[in-house]
Amino acid sequence: MGRYVARRLLETIPLMIIISIVVFMFIHLIPGDPARTLAGVEATPEEIAAIREELGLNDPLIVQYFNWVKDALRGDLGRSFKSNLPVTELIWSRFQFTIQLVFAGLIWAPFVGIFIGVMCAIKRGTWVDLGGMLFAICGLSAPGFWLGLMGIQFFSVKLGWLPSGGLESIKHLILPSMVMGTGIMATLARYSRSSMLETLREDYVRTARAKGQREQIVMFRHAFMNSLIQVVTILGLQIGGLLSGSVLTETIFSIPGMGRLLTDSIAYRDYPAIQGILLIFALQYVLINLIVDVLYGVINPKIRYD
């Protein structure tokens, strides 16, 4: 197991190099001049030139790339053009908010989602199944943006129970948690239902029943545990999506997280910040996938990585 994890981690190195090159090239390809944006509309061409020089934008692209890599290897992702803060510091301060949001979503959504899905599968064709799936479809089709604004209108403005923005206390997390989690809950409900139905048709489930195993044990140990493999895969992908895709939640609830940092950085053509953030996002995906693969082995001991 340890060797497997080590190998997987080593494999991420070439991946990260490729990602960094692609990211670097792409952001320099989008039209827009960071120096001009920073200098403001009243700037003279001389001022813009001075800023370009200071930001090192006059060097050939390849030189800029290697300068960046050289620093990145030492853990220095450069300084943000916009705020002039070190990118690592910037990302860290923003990451804390995003990670809180992600946890807030994950604390309930997978459990509720899987519970609904499994119940629907067990009670297939009954009103429980119908109601559960209807609920899931509503959750999938309600745009997070709409859900967030409605939540603010209802719980903050009308009832005055919850704050409408910021992240100062647990209370502030409740509405964002609802927005972050709803999609995952709904997706997992759908997936775990079909996954559960599939496993329920497996031979080993029939065998377990035939040998007189109690129904609860059949359902839990034989069917449910085996159906989890698919669900965990989906969950992993969803978490990756949450980490990098929280921009809407962050915007509605005025939370300075990674998503907003990325969109703001793109608007400013803040190259060092964009590179740093995308690199972190890529790393997150790689790590989450690794965790998912390791989890397979935990859920199903037959899966071994040696």
Added chain:
Amino acid sequence: MKKKLVSLALVSAMALSVTACGGGATETTAAATTAAAETTTADAASVAASKEAKVEASTAKSADNDIVIALQADATHLDPHVSSNGISNQITNEMYECLLAFDEDTNVVPALAKEWSVSEDGKSYTFILNEGITFHDGEPFNAEAVKAVYERGLADDSLTLKRTIATWEGVTVDSEYQVTIHLTEPNNTFINKITQFRIVSPKAMAMENASDYLAKNSAGTGPFKLSERVDGGYTKMVPNENYWREGSTVDSLTFQVVPEDAARIAMLQTGEADIITPVPVTDVSLIENDESIIIDVAPATTYRYVTLNTEWALPDGRKPFADKRVRQACNWAFDSEAYAKVVFNGYAKAPTSIFSDSIYYYAEQTPYTADVEKAKALMEEAGFADGFDVEIVVDNTTIEQKGATFVQQQLSQIGINVILLPNESTANAEKTSAPLEETTVQMWYVNWSSGSYEADGSMRNILHGEKFPPNGYNTAFWNNAEFNQLLDDALKMSDTNEIAEAYAKAQAIAWEECPWIFLGNDNTINAYKTYVTGLQYKPGGTMVFRTIGLEQ
């Protein structure tokens, strides 16, 4: 029977979901109807009238003594010599002061300097400074400090401070509290510019990484000191206990970044924010009737226009906008009153000159009142009776695109087929800064405002013949020798009557020549709780929080 039950459940579930959706839909429609109804009645006057009544009637108290101001975006940087945009200035202005300042009526009033005088030749300005003022870091404020700011600007080309001191020859310290600034030649905008010359403690500026220090610490003389900041989140300040004049009574002042319009409104409604700016024009109706909220509408300095590239040629080689009659026809075809109503829900003003009336030396012109027949006649006279296709560059935000669509609709009346090219503003900035030989800009839907309320700053960069991109944003590529000369001459004049005359002439020329379609001025709309006291304004609806307080 079982089947029947299932279908019953299905039907009732569907009915439930329909009701749920229906509830939302009804609410939205109701809101939309109210908004539409209010568009016809709501205007700046009615909002202002209700303000007094609300203040009278209010007995509301603030739950705490911490004031929160929700802004749309964050400052780019807290070093006042680095940042360049309006929001950065709004935040840094509470920590840093200038020698002089503007009051609400665009009068220059004393600030760190108590008196000032100008030499006979208009090239030297002498300031007598207030005594006994200290910076947040304990350093004394004096003439040397003023000089140090100038020297910082000289030493670093990348600072926006450079712009302010570009026309200065030098600074001399006459005594501890008297300083003289010498200009290379007389410049009538100097006094306006000095209101942007922010004084920072010499000790802080002398640090090796002064900008880094100033990003996290304040070192001004202002009423508030920086307490903590989360980039993109909020900037919190506390009152400066050693402030040299009447200051604020609050415990803290926080600028919170709330990018989403609806969330800003909600925060004001719930009292999480005490002040919000800006209130989007489409959302005024949501809070207008709230007894605990006051709405202030002020004419903004922002002036909106569409540049007409006078050098742009059709595929057949003809240059439509080179002909003054075509440019005038565009203005006669454009109904600016309707533009203010449709695009800004009435919170805008039809143009009466080439810049806002809150700018120095504004001179009123005869409006181009919508007259499509006249416009058509001019088009025919110019040989463009059949019209032509033209592209318009516009930012891709909702309000900008709505405005450009309105232009498109108006010009279609005289056969001009406008094609929208919406794009993100940073990409547009690159496109519109291309020089004449390379430019692809045919029309540009844009706006301009002069942060120091000066006539020169409201015209030169966007209309002077020397300001073709990339030197400026004259994307009309309009080059009128008389206009250029008037601007250049006026800049060096010191007699205000002569300056006024020159600028009036310049405005009349541009108004008659129509390098742009003149669209109008929008309003700045701010809203706050009735328990907020001591709010002050600068021209253009910019808030000043120096004496802000909360009724407890």
